[in-house]
Amino acid sequence: MIVEDSTVVRTLLTHIVGSDPRLTVAASFATAEEAIEALPVLRPDVISMDIRLPGIDGLEATRQIMASHPTPIVVISASMDGGAMGDSMDALRAGALSVVEKPVGLGDAAYAQVAHEIRTQLAIMSEVAVVRRRMPAAPKIPVQPVRQRAPSALLFAASTGGPPALARLLGALPADLPLPVLLVQHMGASFMAGFASWLDSVVPQRVELARNGEMPTPGTVHVAPGDAHLTLARGGTIRLATDGPVGGQRPSATRLIESAAVALDGAALAVVLTGMGEDGAAGVRALLAAGGQAVAEDASTSIVYGMPAAAHRAGALSLPLDLIAPHVRRIVERAR
Template sequence: MLVEDSLVVRQLLAHIVSRDPRLALVAAVASGEEALREIARVRPDVISMDIRLPGIDGLEATRRIMALQPTPIVVVADAVEDASLRISMNALRAGALSVVEKPVGTGHRAYEAIADEICTQLRIMSQVPVIRRRPIGAERLIGAERLIGAERLIGAERLTGAERPGRPDAAAREEGREPAGLAPGLVAVAASTGGPPAFAKLLGALPADFPAPILLVQHMGAAFMEGFADWLNGVVPLAVAVARDGVRPLPGHAYVAPGDRHLALGPGGLLSLSDAPPVGGQRPSATVLFRSVARAAGPRALGVLLTGMGEDGAAGLLDMRQAGAATIAEHESSAVVYGMPAAAVRLRAAAAVLPLDLIAPRLVRALQPAGPP
């Protein structure tokens, strides 16, 4: 089902969908109210949701759909409009699964790429089973839960004290500086489908003075990454920004991989951006980030692999564990799509497997100075 108030864009989306033999259009409506009336009748497998609608907007329509008849939703948004981006990110937090760029005219040079991405997202997300989830805080967070073609979790091992990232020496701390090289510990986190709300919950549970920098990889269209970082910066205590080449990451700050560029930790603990070929079809790649952290930080780092489709990050997380870093994969009970974490579990790359709401407390404990035996 297409939900789009512009007749021109609605017709363009219908044309795009018609090109894919695996997709069939069951309804095309101009408002959230119409979508709510039609959804019980046509029972779509997936919904393409415009975010700027007359009457109730796409965010409210998403909330109501997920409360009444949970259905996979792909948000179609104008990537360059700040207000639209904020609503789009909040729609993801309310249960939508992904966000794609609004299509351009057939004569535009980007038309084919955007049209292909829209069809790909609609096909993939139509296969994600979604269910209601209990309210979290004051907000009803609804989303997808359960695995996609992945095996059940194996038992998780406990993080040992030896796996905790290191701390700076006392003399350097008293002098107001860190030892040469890395800050005291570093956290690398990656996600794909379901990542934005997962990042908001994870980082939102960390204190503003979190004693380590955090490097983030999120699979999302390049046009949305600046807006995603700005949105995340506004909903969590930490300072969040898009990563810049050559910057030294600071404690209490989170750095988001920019669109269509790999993020890595380079020599001397500086951030490094690269246009190298995609790894496993992804750029930025979680595996690229994790492997660089394994090389540069070794046991001083901590890696976290969250919800997402596919296997990106699993091999890199294994490299981190083999280098002595503490590693965590999200448990299937909280993962929107249990693909990337499941791959890490199968490789035994995760030293711990935890529901999302238990990961932040584990990070805080792992970065505390070791007490007496």
């Protein structure tokens, strides 16, 4: 289902979707009201959702759809920053799965790449089983083995479903966190500055795009910029690298975690949250072998149990999302 008020863009999206044999347009609507009314009958596998709509906007539409008829939603955003970007990120918190760039036109230089990303995201997200989730009752937090090094850095990694999970996790950690956070979030390169700005507005810590050569700061979340690996060098300084993708990803969570295993001699805690694929698992294995620690989000709270499942198989402790922050706080206090 396509929800887009612009006739031109709606026609363009219909063309893009129609050119992929994996996809069929069930219907297209200019307003969220029409889409919501038709949803129980059409029951689409995935929804392409514009944010700025007349009447009910895309953010409120996402909330209503996830409350009444949970369906994978891909936000199509025309802006990389400002209010539109904030609304797109809030839509992810409301239950949308990913955000991609809106196509400009057939003659645009980036059209082919944007169209490919739209088709890929819609096809992938159509396979995600979206349900209304209840957080499980909090069990006793298990204790990891004691023969591990106290962390000097926190390494967070996420993909599909990551923005709301990261906002929830960081929101449960103190503003004066005594360790720096280095973060890899799989998202289109053009969205990363807006994502960092949005995250900075919703969590108590300072959030900024990582800069090459700087020293990570306690209480600051350093976000991998678009299309560059975020790594740590000996001495703990940040290094940004543009060599090839690892497992199809750049930035790669595995590159970040592996670099910390070497640069910090394993003195790091890695947290792998919801996402597709296995990025981060090889890094977790290397970090644990170096004496580090790792946590993976449990299947009960993951939007997509791919990356955390691979990390758990690599040896990471599995915890529901709401138990990860207390576990991190306890490790930090114990290190103090």
